Amino acid sequence: xxxxxxxxxxxxxxxxxxxxxxxxxxxxxxxxxxxxxxxxxxxxxxxxxxxxxxxxxxxxxxxxxxxxxxxxxxxxxxxxxxxxxxxxxxxxxxxxxxxxxxxxxxxxxxxxxxxxxxxxxxxxxxxxxxxxxxxxxxxxxxxxxxxxxxxxxxxxxxxxxxxxxxxxxxxxxxxxxxxxxxxxxxxxxxxxxxxxxxxxxxxxxxxxxxxxxxxxxxxxxxxxxxxxxxxxxxxxxxxxxxxxxxxxxxxxxxxxxxxxxxxxxxxxxxxxxxxxxxxxxxxxxxxxxxxxxxxxxx
Amino acid sequence: xxxxxxxxxxxxxxxxxxxxxxxxxxxxxxxxxxxxxxxxxxxxxxxxxxxxxxxxxxxxxxxxxxxxxxxxxxxxxxxxxxxxxxxxxxxxxxxxxxxxxxxxxxxxxxxxxxxxxxxxxxxxxxxxxxxxxxxxxxxxxxxxxxxxxxxxxxxxxxxxxxxxxxxxxxxxxxxxxxxxxxxxxxxxxxxxxxxxxxxxxxxxxxxxxxxxxxxxxxxxxxxxxxxxxxxxxxxxxxxxxxxxxxxxxxxxxxxxxxxxxxxxxxxxxxxxxxxxxxxxxxxxxxxxxxxxxxxxxxxxxxxxxxxxxxxxxxxxxxxxxxxxxxxxxxxxxxx
Numbered sequence: 001x002x003x004x005x006x007x008x009x010x011x012x013x014x015x016x017x018x019x020x021x022x023x024x025x026x027x028x029x030x031x032x033x034x035x036x037x038x039x040x041x042x043x044x045x046x047x048x049x050x051x052x053x054x055x056x057x058x059x060x061x062x063x064x065x066x067x068x069x070x071x072x073x074x075x076x077x078x079x080x081x082x083x084x085x086x087x088x089x090x091x092x093x094x095x096x097x098x099x100x101x102x103x104x105x106x107x108x109x110x111x112x113x114x115x116x117x118x119x120x121x122x123x124x125x126x127x128x129x130x131x132x133x134x135x136x137x138x139x140x141x142x143x144x145x146x147x148x149x150x151x152x153x154x155x156x157x158x159x160x161x162x163x164x165x166x167x168x169x170x171x172x173x174x175x176x177x178x179x180x181x182x183x184x185x186x187x188x189x190x191x192x193x194x195x196x197x198x199x200x201x202x203x204x205x206x207x208x209x210x211x212x213x214x215x216x217x218x219x220x221x222x223x224x225x226x227x228x229x230x231x232x233x234x235x236x237x238x239x240x241x242x243x244x245x246x247x248x249x250x251x252x253x254x255x256x257x258x259x260x261x262x263x264x265x266x267x268x269x270x271x272x273x274x275x276x277x278x279x280x281x282x283x284x285x286x287x288x289x290x291x292x293x294x295x296x297x298x
Numbered sequence: 299x300x301x302x303x304x305x306x307x308x309x310x311x312x313x314x315x316x317x318x319x320x321x322x323x324x325x326x327x328x329x330x331x332x333x334x335x336x337x338x339x340x341x342x343x344x345x346x347x348x349x350x351x352x353x354x355x356x357x358x359x360x361x362x363x364x365x366x367x368x369x370x371x372x373x374x375x376x377x378x379x380x381x382x383x384x385x386x387x388x389x390x391x392x393x394x395x396x397x398x399x400x401x402x403x404x405x406x407x408x409x410x411x412x413x414x415x416x417x418x419x420x421x422x423x424x425x426x427x428x429x430x431x432x433x434x435x436x437x438x439x440x441x442x443x444x445x446x447x448x449x450x451x452x453x454x455x456x457x458x459x460x461x462x463x464x465x466x467x468x469x470x471x472x473x474x475x476x477x478x479x480x481x482x483x484x485x486x487x488x489x490x491x492x493x494x495x496x497x498x499x500x501x502x503x504x505x506x507x508x509x510x511x512x513x514x515x516x517x518x519x520x521x522x523x524x525x526x527x528x529x530x531x532x533x534x535x536x537x538x539x540x541x542x543x544x545x546x547x548x549x550x551x552x553x554x555x556x557x558x559x560x561x562x563x564x565x566x567x568x569x570x571x572x573x574x575x576x577x578x579x580x581x582x583x584x585x586x587x588x589x590x591x592x593x594x595x596x597x598x599x600x601x602x603x604x605x606x607x608x609x610x611x612x613x614x615x616x617x618x619x620x621x622x623x624x625x626x627x628x629x630x631x632x633x
Contacts, residue, residue: 031434135315138609142571147605150593151323227440231575234442235593250443254579258461262450269443277438 025289032285038278042271046093055084057091057244066256069263077263079249080256081242085263088244089271095245096275099160099229099238100222106164108218111171112210116202118172119179130176133169141166145228149237156245159238163228167221174217178210216287223279230272246272302621309613314366316609320602321365325358369606375599379592384603388585393478394465395573395584400479401500402508402569403562410512411558414519418527419546429516436513441572445506445579452502460498462580467495503580507572511565518561522554555626563619570608 026032045052054073060081069077069085076085114133118126136144145162152158182188183206191201230247232238239245241252246268253264349355353364368374374384417429445462452459460467465480473484473492481500484493526532527550535545577586585604592600623630 131311131315134312135319138312138316138613139605140567140570140608140612142568142574143605143608146571146574146589146593147320147323147601150596150598150601223438230440231442234440234575235578235590237593247440247442250440250446254446257446257450258454260454262454265443265446266450269440269447272440272443273435273438276440277434280434280438 026285029285029288031281032288035278035281035283035285038274039282042093042097042275042278045090046097049090049094053084053087053090055087057083057087058242059083066261076267079253079264080261083242083244085249085267088249089246089267091244092246092249092268092271093275095156095239095243096226096230096272099156099163100226100279103160103164103225103229104167104218104221106161107167107171107221108214110164111168112175112207112214114168115172115175115177116179116206119176120183120198120202120206122180126176129172133172136165137169139166142228142231145232146235146237149232154237154240156239156243159229159232162232163225166228167225170217170221171214174213175207175210178213179206182206182209212286212290216283216290219279219286220283223276223283226272226279227276305617305620309617312613313610317366317369317606318362320606321362324598324602374603374606377592377597377600379595379597384600387588387600388603388607391583391585391588394582395577395586397465397479397481398500398503398507398573398577398582398584399569401481401504403511403565405504405508406511406515406565407562409508410515411519414516415523415546415551417516417520418523421524426520429520433513433517433520436509437517439509441506441510442575442579444509445503445576448502448506449579459502460495462502464581464583465496465499466492467499470495503576503582506579507569507576510572511568514565515558515561518557519554522557523550526550526553552626556623556630559619559622559626563616566615567608567612570612 054075060083061078062082064072064074064078064082065080067074067078067082069075071077074084074086076089078084079088114129118129139147145159145166148162148165149159152161179202188201188205191205196205229238230245230250233245233247234251236251239248241248249268250265253261253268256264353361356364372385374388376382377384377387380387413425413429413432417426420426449459449462453461466472470492473480473489473496474487476483476486480496481493484490484496527546532545532550535549536542540549573584573586574589575586576582577584578590581587589601589604592598
């Protein structure tokens with residue numbers, strides 16, 4: 001067990017390559033570039049949703065229920081209320097990306113300081129913080145997200161907060177591990193000797209050293225957050241109708257799979273998949289750049 | 299042994315913490331549980347009485363003590379939508395979930411591991427490209443969508459699969475209850491009709507539930523195999539003239555077991571979460587669909603019990619896996 005730990009510590013302390021070569025290395029990784037394109041695609045779609053949408057995403061047209069893709073000017077067809085699927089998918093990008101960014105933001109902004117404090121001070125404070133993190137990660141993540149979302153009541157905000165809380169331990173652990181190893185280094189001691197404040201030591205001298213790993217975590221976390229929020233919406237917990245959200249759209253269309261109206265569920269699912277794929281590919285690509293050992297592995 | 303005891307002792311504070319977290323969650327939830335229990339129309343005096351019965355007017359520490367002693371007695375609350383004790387509902391539905399989980403985990407390992415090995419030994423071949431594409435897609439696909447797409451293709455379009463409704467086909471009786479696992483029970487009783495039906499019923503949900511884990515296991519096996527295959531002792535084994543199969547399975551693969559066990563542990567947690575979604579899609583009468591039902595009508599007790607029990611199960615599984623490390627790798631010693 002100790003062996004394993006030492007091994008992972010070695011990995012963590014490996015130096016990142018110089019800034020100039022990062023983009024070159026990244027762009028050589030074709031999959032990562034594809035991932036970046038996918039992310040940019042969905043970001044552009046989200047920003048220009050009002051321009052791209054051909055119909056009002058929430059406007060039911062009773063006469064145009066269950067139209068096939070392409071029929072009556074509906075590129076991807078219409079759903080059981082006669083709403084245009086294309087416009088709903090386009091607007092759904094806004095909610096999903098927002099939900100992802102906000103929940104990752106919550107985990108990041110709470111997890112990083114907690115991990116930093118626990119790592120820097122250690123002792124009783126550190127122990128209490130990290131044990132609470134252990135408690136949080138003792139739950140399977142989707143189970144905890146469901147329970148939190150139920151406790152806070154249905155709705156977009158509570159789903160985002162729930163997903164955010166679930167991942168706090170990931171960031172806290174990373175920051176904790178880095179901080180507790182960096183704080184013993186001479187330059188931190190020197191900083192303390194010249195009288196720097198603890199907060200500025202953590203923020204300006206320790207945090208930047210952890211940033212690259214935290215960013216990889218956050219990129220992969222964005223994909224995971226989008227997935228979890230849409231799963232919550234699918235279960236009826238997250239985004240509430242009639243707001244266009246991919247998971248909720250799939251939940252709406254679920255009943256019509258058996259009768260053959262496949263497009264209601266298929267297109268929002270493809271949207272979720274491609275956006276998550278984008279974040280996963282970019283996250284993997286960046287991790288490969290930071291960890292040379294992984295490069296042989298993929 | 300000493301290590302084992304220490305690990306079990308260490309799990310106790312985590313468990314207390316886990317129950318405390320759930321307790322806090324039940325107290326921050328909006329609305330008044332007593333009011334919800336009594337119903338909207340109930341007069342204030344009734345609500346007050348229920349509040350007293352539920353112990354809600356005691357101080358928070360007192361409530362926590364009562365809550366903990368209830369848990370220790372196996373009292374996980376009352377599900378008003380089924381009008382049963384939560385623990386009884388769980389017991390009744392557990393075999394269905396267990397059967398699904400076992401089948402999925404088996405599928406994930408039986409397909410994922412060989413695919414990962416093949417992909418590593420034939421790096422950059424078609425198999426390798428396929429397996430990498432597969433693990434990428436599998437890790438990015440929402441489970442609930444995958445389930446619906448499988449229903450669309452195999453039930454609606456091709457008509458090979460039965461309707462996604464439960465564990466056994468219409469018109470068939472459940473096999474005689476022995477273990478509660480339909481596949482096993484129908485084999486034990488020699489009920490071929492039930493066996494056939496339960497196998498075809500479980501196929502799609504099991505595939506759905508396993509795909510994400512299968513993808514991760516494939517990926518993990520591939521990368522740890524690649525790493526090990528590049529090591530000197532593997533070259534030595536080859537130089538000795540050992541058969542390639544022996545080199546790969548005995549020498550290389552046995553050294554990837556530790557990361558594999560670690561991944562299996564985390565997959566278990568993933569599986570527990572996804573059963574909620576998958577069981578809902580396939581109307582599988584397990585704990586997952588019970589939780590979804592409870593979510594839809596806001597019955598809190600089953601959801602909290604589910605969270606608590608899955609955390610306990612997750613801890614136990616990871617403890618067992620930790621101990622298995624010593625079995626698969628004699629170099630790992632716990633002192």
